[in-house]
Amino acid sequence: MMLVCFSVVATAQQELFTSDLAMGQIEKVAHYFMSHYPDVGADSYVGGKQRSSRIWTRSVFYEGLMNAYREKADAEWLKYAVDWGEYHQWYSCYDSQKRHADFQCCGQTYLQLYQLDTSKKERMSHIKLRIDDMVNSKKMDDWYWIDAIQMAMPIFALLGTITGNGSYYWDRMYAMYEFTRNKHGGNMKGGGLPLFNTETGLWYRDYQYDPPYRDLTEPDKDCYWSRGNGWVYMALARVMQFTPADETHRADYETDFRMMSEALRKCQRADGSWNVSLAAPANYGAPGSEGPEMTGTSLFVGGMAYGVRCGLLDSTTYLPVIRQGWKAMYHAVHPDNGFVGYLQGTGAKPEDGGVITYNSIPNFEDFGYGCWLWGAAEVHALFKQLEEQSPTGISTLCNTSGSVCRHKPRKVWNNGRLVIKRNEQTYNLLGTLSRD
Numbered sequence: 001m002m003l004v005c006f007s008v009v010a011t012a013q014q015e016l017f018t019s020d021l022a023m024g025q026i027e028k029v030a031h032y033f034m035s036h037y038p039d040v041g042a043d044s045y046v047g048g049k050q051r052s053s054r055i056w057t058r059s060v061f062y063e064g065l066m067n068a069y070r071e072k073a074d075a076e077w078l079k080y081a082v083d084w085g086e087y088h089q090w091y092s093c094y095d096s097q098k099r100h101a102d103f104q105c106c107g108q109t110y111l112q113l114y115q116l117d118t119s120k121k122e123r124m125s126h127i128k129l130r131i132d133d134m135v136n137s138k139k140m141d142d143w144y145w146i147d148a149i150q151m152a153m154p155i156f157a158l159l160g161t162i163t164g165n166g167s168y169y170w171d172r173m174y175a176m177y178e179f180t181r182n183k184h185g186g187n188m189k190g191g192g193l194p195l196f197n198t199e200t201g202l203w204y205r206d207y208q209y210d211p212p213y214r215d216l217t218e219p220d221k222d223c224y225w226s227r228g229n230g231w232v233y234m235a236l237a238r239v240m241q242f243t244p245a246d247e248t249h250r251a252d253y254e255t256d257f258r259m260m261s262e263a264l265r266k267c268q269r270a271d272g273s274w275n276v277s278l279a280a281p282a283n284y285g286a287p288g289s290e291g292p293e294m295t296g297t298s299l300f301v302g303g304m305a306y307g308v309r310c311g312l313l314d315s316t317t318y319l320p321v322i323r324q325g326w327k328a329m330y331h332a333v334h335p336d337n338g339f340v341g342y343l344q345g346t347g348a349k350p351e352d353g354g355v356i357t358y359n360s361i362p363n364f365e366d367f368g369y370g371c372w373l374w375g376a377a378e379v380h381a382l383f384k385q386l387e388e389q390s391p392t393g394i395s396t397l398c399n400t401s402g403s404v405c406r407h408k409p410r411k412v413w414n415n416g417r418l419v420i421k422r423n424e425q426t427y428n429l430l431g432t433l434s435r436d
Contacts, residue, residue, distance in 0.1 A: 016330060017323060019383040025333055026068050026376050032338030033061065033369045034080055041087035046363045054088045056151050057346070059105035061366040064373030066112045071380045078116075085110055085123060092127045099139070101148035104130060104155060108238075111158040124162065131159055135172045143180040144189040145206040145348070150231035150238075153177060157242035166247065173239070174249040181256075185210045196256070197222070201263030202278055203229050205348055216351060217283035224278040225349055226296030227371075233260050233303040234374065241306070254312060257303075261313055264300050265321050272324035273297045273332075273342070276350035285344060289356040294332050294342040295371040301325035302375030305382040326379050329372065332358070343368035 015021060044051045062081055069077045090110055093103035107127030114123035134142070135156075143149055156173035160166040185193035185207050195204045204210035205228040215221040236257045240250065267278045273292035277283035284291050304322050307313035332341045345353030345362035353362060362368055 016327060017383060019380050019387055021330075022326070022376055022380040022383055023072060025330060025338075026071070026373060026380065027074075028338035029333060029340060029369060029372055029376070030065060030068060030074075030077060030338075032340075033365065034076070037366070040080060040084040044364070052088075053084070054092075054103075054106045056102040056105040056147075057364040057367040058084075059109060059151075059370075061370035061373075062106075062109040064370035064375075064377070066109055067374045067377035068380075071377050071384075081109060081113060085113055090122045090124075090126055092130055098130050099134060099142050101143060101152035105151040107131070107155045108158065111155065111162060115158075115162065124159075127155060128159060128163075131155055131169070135168060140176055140179045141184065141190045143176055144184050146180065146195060146203050146228050147205075147231045149177060149180060150235040153235045154238040154242055157239040161242055161244075166243070170243060170247055170249065174252070198259065200224070200279070201259040203232050203260075209349060215277050215280040215283055216349075217277065218280035221277075221279040223280075223349065226274050226276050226278055226293055227299070227344060228348075229260065229264070229278060230296040230299030230303075230371070233257070233264070234299045234371075236260070237303045237306045237378075240310075240312075257307065257312060261304060261307060261318065264304075265318065268300075268321055268324065269328075272326070272328035274300055276344055276356070280350075283350050284356070285350050286353070286355045290342070290358065292328060292332065292342045293344050293356055294329065294340060295344055295368050297325060297332075297342075298329055298371040298375030300375075301329060302378035305375070305378040309378070309382045309385055322379065322382070329376060329379075332372075340369060340372050343372075 041053055043053060044055075044057075062084065065077050065081060068074075069081070085106075088106070092107050092110070093100070097103035104127065107130070110123050110127050114120060117123075143152065153173055153176075156169045160169035160173075163169070179190075181196045182194045183190055183192055185191055185195045185204060187207065189207055191207050193207075193210065195206065195210065196202075197204065200222070202222075202224040204213075204223070205225045209223050209225070211222060213223055215223045236253050240253055240257070243250070264274070264278070267274055269275060269281070269291065271292060273294070274297045275281055275283060275291065276285040276289075276293045276296070285293065301322055304313060304318050304325070308315050308318050308322065333339070334341065341358035341360065342356055343360070343362045343365070344356050346364055346367075347353040354360065
């Protein structure tokens with residue numbers, strides 16, 4: 001009887017790490033959100049303030065949905081995204097907001113939809129106008145909070161690829177990233193100190209949260225907000241996804257991505273998730289919160305899945321982390337309807353955004369679902385790759401000691417463009433990577 005029970009549990013655990021199961025969860029989560037928000041143009045009224053549905057919170061949802069669409073060309077998902085762009089007439093932001101990353105974020109989805117149909121020039125024209133204005137100015141300090149790196153940086157990456165004028169966009173993108181990384185900390189915006197702590201591999205959210213600011217629960221620790229670090233990690237993955245491997249600054253992005261990966265790996269909770277405060281395991285956020293937090297967790301898991309799939313991260317080290325993280329993401333989804341729990345609401349630090357529990361509803365639901373979908377789509381892509389290369393898939397790759405697994409190349413397409421092509425490689429799961 002015990003053997004039978006053990007076999008059932010083992011089988012269930014193994015089935016958790018399949019592309020089919022990952023896609024099933026993606027479909028369930030996407031359906032939950034789209035069915036609860038069927039009107040793509042409806043304004044929100046959180047806190048009594050009217051906001052357009054093209055603000056950053058909704059734009060991040062579409063980033064996640066489009067990443068899922070890359071994995072499965074679902075016509076309903078595509079229509080939901082196109083209807084949103086058409087409702088807003090592919091307009092990004094008002095003149096008063098034209099340099100603000102939060103109001104440019106919608107451009108990421110506009111550009112990905114343009115890649116699907118390049119006859120629709122209107123999908124690109126307005127966001128290109130906004131970014132061209134930034135490139136043609138001398139101002140470098142717009143991204144003074146690290147969230148902005150994710151909201152805007154991938155737009156520059158996409159435009160360089162779409163237009164074929166890479167250095168025009170990518171050099172300015174790098175300069176702005178470096179300014180945020182190295183000069184936006186201190187006692188004011190542009191205070192001259194770094195927001196990226198290369199000693200820890202983690203980022204301070206903005207100048208208000210670097211030292212002497214400390215974590216409020218564990219005041220002997222620095223404050224590294226989970227989702228803020230997730231935004232940067234996601235942005236680095238997307239920038240590398242949307243630009244060629246020989247882009248001039250690629251090595252710097254890879255270095256930062258690997259430093260962050262190592263730091264994040266060490267911060268993972270035993271249950272596979274991450275806390276709202278990365279250096280302070282006792283800080284769960286607002287009073288009453290239960291510990292796990294899914295916006296940061298989803299971005300970390302998705303980024304690591306991308307890194308392993310593209311050969312940026314060592315599979316032996318990171319597949320177990322991804323596996324545990326996916327378990328946390330999977331179990332955060334309510335099985336009856338696709339509702340995602342443990343989502344922190346809007347804010348700038350670990351304690352913001354209200355109580356975080358399995359049943360809590362954040363003030364804005366959209367961006368949390370976008371984070372989850374983005375991460376899950378990257379997990380799906382990795383699982384699919386492993387299934388094509390190994391008959392036993394990710395479970396054996398994570399658990400078998402000393403075996404050698406051949407990693408065959410897989411072509412991964414992003415909106416009609418080949419973004420990944422790997423040479424055939426051989427992995428000794430107890431040792432180093434060797435190339436045939």
